[in-house]
Amino acid sequence: MPSYAGPAPARPADVAGTLRLLAYLALGIALIVLDHRGGWLVQIRDKAEWVTEPLRWLAGLPGRIGNTVHDDAATRTRLAEDNRVLRNALLISGARLARLQSAANENARLRGMLGAAERGELDVQLAPILNIDLDPTRQRLVLGAGSGSGVRLGQVAIDAGGVLGQIIDVKPLTSTVLLLTDPDHAIPAALARNGVRLVVYGRGGRLELANIPMSSDVKVGDSVVTSGLGGRFPAGFPVGTIAALRPDDSRAFLVGDLEPAAQLDRGREVLLLRVNESRGLGPGAGGSKGATPTESASQASTSQSPAPSPQAPTR
Structure with a gap:
């Protein structure tokens, strides 16, 4: 039966890691307390965002340009089709209007002829x-x-x-x-x-x-x-x-x-x-x-x- 040798001695590397963890925790707690009291972290974050905003806009520029080109092409195609449909409708309406105008003129002329005959009591x-x-x-x-x-x-x-x-x-x-x-x-x-x-x-x-x-x-x-x-x-x-x-x-x-x-x-x-x-x-x-x-x-x-x-x- 093996004899009990006691706990293993702590290694220096583990002790240093533990100390660093405790230090980070203490620093984090301190920053939370200070930010809660003074709000200076919010100011720092706002200034950082102001500095990085041009970089974010520049990074998104190619995507926006692509979307704009796509939308413009779709709009141009749709407008061209609408223009063609409206042009055909206008031509058809013009032809109908011309026929109606011709019929109206002919009707007026016939009314004038028959009216002249009726006024003169002509057979x-x-x-x-x-x-x-x-x-x-x-x-x-x-x-x-x-x-x-x-x-x-x-x-x-x-x-x-x-x-x-x-x-x-x-x-x-x-x-x-x-x-x-x-x-x-x-x-x-x-x-x-x-x-x-x-x-x-x-x-x-x-x-x-x-x-x-x-x-x-x-x-x-x-x-x-x-x-x-x-x-x-x-x-x-x-x-x-x-x-x-x-x-x-x-x-x-x-x-x-x-x-x-x-x-x-x-x-x-x-x-x-x-x-x-x-x-x-x-x-x-x-x-x-x-x-x-x-x-x-x-x-x-x-x-x-x-x-x-x-x-x-x-x-």
């Missing part, structure tokens, strides 16, 4: 325009209404502004309107202001007054209406407004430029005056039904019989 029919021929030598319209719809040769075509022309050819489903501006067309007219008789000639896209005596009371701005002579065109329908007056080549008469009252170059429908013998409307009222387009103008020109004024200058 009319609405005919759509199928084709146009506005060549300087041929001013004509093709309508989508013919003899099957009751269209007759010589019927007068009007719109909300005034006289457009007359029917010169009728087929079962279509008909042709000779416009006032056709070179083969002439219409007896008169000034609305004083009743002076005139003749309006088509000049291929425009209207002209010819053989106006120098002594006639004709002024720029006067309204010209149908006179009713010849029986082809009913009296009182607007033809145009005198835009300019000038002497002709002989210096014995005046020539006038006429601004048409009807919208000859626009619209998709026209109004055709139905024949009404009791009111004197239509191709058979007051004249031959077989009159040619210029026959009524010839009759008006003969009845007017313009002669040079004695005071008119001669060449």
Whole structure:
């Protein structure tokens, strides 16, 4: 049985470690007591954080830059997509608005035409325009209404502004309107202001007054209406407004430029005056039904019989 030798002697290293531990504990306790009483450790910590804050900001800079670039790229992509969607929506809305505006304008024009017919207590029919021929030598319209719809040769075509022309050819489903501006067309007219008789000639896209005596009371701005002579065109329908007056080549008469009252170059429908013998409307009222387009103008020109004024200058 081994003999008991007693406790092992303490080594110097263990004693030194124990003493250091006790010293650290005492120092820690002392610092806690001092900090609790004076708060100087908090001040030291604040100053240390102030010194290390730039280092912390600099260390986090790459991450922040990466996040910013990522967010900016995502935002740019989202904005580009939103811009594309909004642009397409704007184009679609613009197209719809244009169609609505066109429909509104057409509706207003039709209301004006029908309103003019109702105010004048006219018996009319609405005919759509199928084709146009506005060549300087041929001013004509093709309508989508013919003899099957009751269209007759010589019927007068009007719109909300005034006289457009007359029917010169009728087929079962279509008909042709000779416009006032056709070179083969002439219409007896008169000034609305004083009743002076005139003749309006088509000049291929425009209207002209010819053989106006120098002594006639004709002024720029006067309204010209149908006179009713010849029986082809009913009296009182607007033809145009005198835009300019000038002497002709002989210096014995005046020539006038006429601004048409009807919208000859626009619209998709026209109004055709139905024949009404009791009111004197239509191709058979007051004249031959077989009159040619210029026959009524010839009759008006003969009845007017313009002669040079004695005071008119001669060449």
